[in-house]
Each structure stands twice: as C-alpha cells, then as structure tokens.
Amino acid sequence: IAIVLLGEPISWESSLQVITDLLLTDGNPLVVPVDTSVNRSHIPVIACNRDLVFKAAADLPRFGHGAFLTCLEALYKNLSGNDLIYKAFVGKPFEISFQYAEIVANKLALAKGQQKIDKIYFIGDNPDVDIVGANMYNSLLQQDVDARKSISGFDLITDPTHLTATSCQSILVCTGVYDP
CATH class of the missing domain: 3.40.50.1000 (HAD superfamily/HAD-like)
Incomplete structure (x- = not known):
C-alpha cells in the first residue's frame, strides 16, 4: 500500500x-x-x-x-x-525527474543512430523549480557516479546505463511563471 x-x-x-x-x-x-x-x-x-x-x-x-x-x-x-x-x-525540481528525462533522451538518440547525450539543456519558465532543478542536477553530474545513485527515488530507475550526461545547462525563458 x-x-x-x-x-x-x-x-x-x-x-x-x-x-x-x-x-x-x-x-x-x-x-x-x-x-x-x-x-x-x-x-x-x-x-x-x-x-x-x-x-x-x-x-x-x-x-x-x-x-x-x-x-x-x-x-x-x-x-x-x-x-x-x-x-x-518526482517531478521538477527533483533530480530523479532529470535522470528519467536523460534516460528517455538517450534512448531516443540511440534509436535514431545518434550518440549518447553528453550535455543537457533544460529550458524552463520558473526560476524556483525549473532552473533550481536543472542547476541541482548539474551539481549532481559534477560528482562521482556513486552520488548519482544516492538521490531520493533512484531505486525507481530501471536502466541507469543510459545516464551519460556530464553537464546540464539551465535556460530561463519569460513565457510563463517568470515575468521580469
């Protein structure tokens, strides 16, 4: 339950x-x-x-x-x-969501005959969620492999072999929550 x-x-x-x-x-x-x-x-x-x-x-x-x-x-x-x-x-800004997105993106890239992903660009309109999450994920990517396995919910990941990115760049857009 x-x-x-x-x-x-x-x-x-x-x-x-x-x-x-x-x-x-x-x-x-x-x-x-x-x-x-x-x-x-x-x-x-x-x-x-x-x-x-x-x-x-x-x-x-x-x-x-x-x-x-x-x-x-x-x-x-x-x-x-x-x-x-x-x-x-799960969901933004938690690292498990970014890991899942990375796995899906890598599977799509491989299915199209492309190389595995090295750098992720994350575009979001909420600085407190999207950008914080992307920056947290980038910090995680800068650590060793064991750190990636220590995040909350990692046991939900079924195929960690597709976690290959080494950096995540956040990009803030002004089309939603964020309005300067």
Whole structure:
C-alpha cells in the first residue's frame, strides 16, 4: 500500500480527508487509527513537484501541487504530531525527474543512430523549480557516479546505463511563471 500524489485534486477537502485517513490508519480507514502519541512511520507517500503556484489566465498566480502538499503536511502534523515523510519526490525540481528525462533522451538518440547525450539543456519558465532543478542536477553530474545513485527515488530507475550526461545547462525563458 502506498499513496502516489501526481497533481492537485479538484476537491481538496475530500482528498485531504481520505489521504489523512489512510496515513493515520496505515492504509485501512475502516479500523481505529494507530497510536499517534509516539513518533512512528506511515505508509509510503510519493509525490510529484512542489510548485507552490503556477501561471494561468488569471492575473495572480494559481495554487499548484505544492500548496496542496503544504496543506496535507500541516494537517498530518496537527493530527498525528509527526512530520509527513515522503518516500520520494518526482517531478521538477527533483533530480530523479532529470535522470528519467536523460534516460528517455538517450534512448531516443540511440534509436535514431545518434550518440549518447553528453550535455543537457533544460529550458524552463520558473526560476524556483525549473532552473533550481536543472542547476541541482548539474551539481549532481559534477560528482562521482556513486552520488548519482544516492538521490531520493533512484531505486525507481530501471536502466541507469543510459545516464551519460556530464553537464546540464539551465535556460530561463519569460513565457510563463517568470515575468521580469
């Protein structure tokens, strides 16, 4: 049993209730909640990006998945007294997402008869997520091979032989969240 959060739901209150019930009962909301008076683990939670806001048609930024996660963390902490611990984060800005993108890009390059990728260019419109993530990934690439295996969620990678890049260059564009 695990909880996988891929995006903010339409009805936050219902989703927050169900997820919190699952966390407090080790995945079985039909039983009495487990003792929360002691610091204990909960069923695994995997979540995607922590974007607090995103740009939409409205003049002001809209709440993103990060806002939903912030609410979930606060509710779980308030009800259990414990911090919500994530098994892994996927999505930007987490390195595992960049590793997966690198694997896919290398497989596509090889399928077209091209060489494996040495340098990655990552284009994004959010300095706090896209650019931070690309720069974090570049820092990881500058370390030894074992460092690449130590990131959260690496056990989700099924084919690490396609991790060949040695650098990642971030490029910020002004077409979305970022508006100088």
